[in-house]
Amino acid sequence: LHLSAVKLAELHSDLKIQEKDELSWKKLKAEGLDEDGEKEAKLRRNLNVIMTKYGMNGKKDSHLVDTNYIKDGTESDALDDPRLEKLWSKAKTSGKFSDEELDKLWREFKHHKEKIREYNILLETVSRTEDIHKNVINPSEENLVKEEVLHSKHRELKEKLRSINQGFERLRKVSHQGYDTNSEFEEPRVIDLWDMAKSANFTEKELESFREELKHFEAKIEKHHHYQKQLEISHQKLKHVEEMGDKEHLSRNKEKYAMLEEKTKELGYKVKKHLQDLSSRISQGLQHNEL
Secondary structure: OOOOHHHHHHHHHHHHHHHHHHHHHHHHHHOOOOOOOHHHHHHHHHHHHHHHHOOOOOOOOOOOOOOOHHHHOOOOOOOOOHHHHHHHHHHHHHOOOOHHHHHHHHHHHHHHHHHHHHHHHHHHHHHHHHHHHHOOOOOOHHHHHHHHHHHHHHHHHHHHHHHHHHHHHHHHHHHHHOOOOOOOOOOHHHHHHHHHHHHOOOOHHHHHHHHHHHHHHHHHHHHHHHHHHHHHHHHHHHHHHHHHOOHHHHHHHHHHHHHHHHHHHHHHHHHHHHHHHHHHHHHHHHHHHHO
16 A cells, blocks of 8 residues: 555554444444444445545545655645645745644645545445435335435535535635634644534533533644654654664664554544544534524
């Protein structure tokens, strides 16, 4: 796959969550609690997202370009969306961003692309399910259950589309005006969650509690970013020591790399699991709004 050390650690975290979710689903199925197959369909979608994200679906150039634009400028065509590429080009040449801010903005653009990809995978799944449903001649109780599953997926599509639209408006605003120094949050995923939380059916007290939890979540993400950077540096240093044939330092560098790799995987898993929990709570609040 030619993935970097950081991407391999991320893949490990994603697969660990997928494995845990599949084990939970098998237990539910054995107890007869997934009769409509909705949880199984969601598991398949999640696996499809992972395979697409890391270029494991057999399609060329399907995964994100794993590079930093400051290092070699190979980010062109990585966004796969003319609107995003236009905004990114404008931001780079505006002179309103420091290198650090551009790095942060690039993460926001990549995050937005990932949201679009997940939306398209879900849309394709819903379309296939609808085609099957339309071809059913005799309605039955089972088909009524499947219709409810379709409604649930349409709600999920609606939430994802709302998040995409909000995210694009934010990227457009930041690209033109630069970063707001008084902004409450900086991490793209946290900004998304906070924007959606403000639209959900939360009381003022619940919203304030959620704000505090998001601050802790953002700190956890920043810690993960720190270890990702250290892992990448350690990986480059290890390669250099191996090329030099310096056996004295090789063992020491391998130990440090293994320690950083394990810590990065562990933090990645915790961040993604926490993100799942927060997203689920907001989703419930948004669905309550529609009832």
